[in-house]
Amino acid sequence: MNHNTPLSPRALRSPSDIHRRVVTAAQLRAEGVGAAEANEQCRPGGPWQQILPGVFLVHPGPPTSEERLHAVLSYAARSAASRRPAAGVPAQPGAGDPRPAPRYTxxxxxxxxxxxxxxxxxxxxxxxxxxxxxxxxxxxxxxxxxxxxxxxxxxxxxxxxxxxxxxxxxxxxxxxxxxxxxxxxxxxxxxxxxxxxxxxxxxxxxxxxxxxxxxxxxxxxxxxxxxxxxxxxxxxxxxxxxxxxFGLPDPVWNVDLRLPGGPDLGGVDAYWPEQAVAVELDTRAPRQDEDAMWSEYARKRETLERLGITVVHITPKKLRDSLEQQATVVRTALMASCDRDPAAYVAVLPR
Incomplete structure (x- = not known):
């Protein structure tokens, strides 16, 4: 891969080599390389280059995308002691370079x-x-x-x-x-x-x-x-x-519930009239106070449950991450309907 090759996330290498190519002034000082020597290495036509203030690329030519990412993090991170020497900067004799790659703080x-x-x-x-x-x-x-x-x-x-x-x-x-x-x-x-x-x-x-x-x-x-x-x-x-x-009985979809001759009880996403079980998706609208929105959900749920209707509240995340578990929750609510007192009659209207 040359320095101009586009880099995809999967092509990024492990940090074991990158920290030998992108180093900070603090890391160089820890290896005994002072500012004057670093500047000499970065002279026109020299083997190094300063890519950001206090951050050096220890090879000539354009940086790779990987090197730019590490350079930006090295520039922005809080200073830390060097843990790995740069390429061309010898480790202390006999040290074996056991130090881990630096972390960005x-x-x-x-x-x-x-x-x-x-x-x-x-x-x-x-x-x-x-x-x-x-x-x-x-x-x-x-x-x-x-x-x-x-x-x-x-x-x-x-x-x-x-x-x-x-x-x-x-x-x-x-x-x-x-x-x-x-x-x-x-x-x-x-x-x-x-x-x-x-x-x-x-x-x-x-x-x-x-x-x-x-x-x-x-x-x-x-x-x-x-x-x-x-x-x-x-x-x-x-x-x-x-x-x-998961073989659940078919509900009526996207309906409004209303007491006969009475007030609107609100809409639900799925409703099983015989079992008086409703499913409501939590996809709250933007630009509304979250606490107020939750209070509205809670009030509607309390009103329906006072009428004997079981409300199963499901978030999109739960559907995406645990579909079978949510099916079990709904099936349990449907099966438990025979053990509850009959629910009040409500009119079911298309939404």
Whole structure:
């Protein structure tokens, strides 16, 4: 692979070699290489190059995408003692170089680079990115420079790890990417792939976009509406599949329940009239207070259960991750109906 070869997430190598090619000034000092000697190595036509302030690439020629990622993390991470010498920098005699590769502290790849690492086909390939976004704590004294764009945050996320690299979880990476995008189609493609590809739930994305104060942008609002609709469609398909594959009796789908001559009791996604069992999917709408939304769900559930109707509350994540278990929950509720007092009669209307 030459230095211009596009790099896919699966092509990233283990960190055992990369930390010999991308080193910090602190690591060099620990190996006895001072600033003057490092600068001499980086002279025009020399064997090394300074890729970012305090970060050196110990070979000539363009950096690979892998090297750029590690360079950005090395630049943004809190300084640590060297644990592995650079290529061409000899270890201490007899040391055998038993030290592990350095870890990156308080630095997490985010934005489009993170989405590419998570496997998003709608995110640009790493070599095409002029800058790589990296999250750091808000009070860190760092500036964006070269290929590193510093993104400050008051709350560092718990990173996922892709081939050893700390990467922001998909919802946070999406929010950081969307913050820099003005192309409505690009935003919609990323959000749609996040849900359709099973990377995350719509509610998690909406939560991050809300915290990032991005829901006042019209093109983001439109994309979020499409995201929620996509999430509900996928969840409904999973619900149909659950009934079909696990032999549950056919319900009536997507109906409103109403007391005869009385108030509307609300809609449910599936209802078994003979057993008085309802299934409701939790696909909460965006831009509404989550506590208020949950209170609305709870009030409707309490009202139905006072009438003798059992309500099974299912999230899209549960359908995706444990379909058989959710089928068992519904089957148990149906079987238990004969042990309950008869439910009040309710009218069932198409929704």
């Amino acid at each position: 308080d630095a997490v790849i985010t934005g489009l680079a993170a989405l590419t690492l998570h496997g998003f086909s709608s995110a640009p390939p790493l070599p095409s990115l002029e800058t790589i976004d990296v999250l750091v704590p808000r009070l860190r004294r760092l500036r964006s420079t070269g290929c590193a764009r510093i993104v400050r945050t008051s709350s560092m996320p718990t990173p996922s790890y892709v081939t050893g690299l700390p990467v922001a979880p998909v919802p946070r990476a999406l929010a950081d990417a969307v913050a820099e995008l003005s192309d409505a189609n690009a935003v919609r493609r990323l959000l749609t792939e996040a849900v359709r590809g099973g990377h995350t739930e719509p509610s998690a994305v909406v939560r991050e976009l809300t915290q990032a104060r991005l829901l006042n942008r019209p093109h983001v609002i439109d994309a979020v509406d499409s995201l929620v609709a996509e999430g509900r469609a996928i969840a409904e398909d999973q619900l149909y599949r659950m009934v079909r594959e």
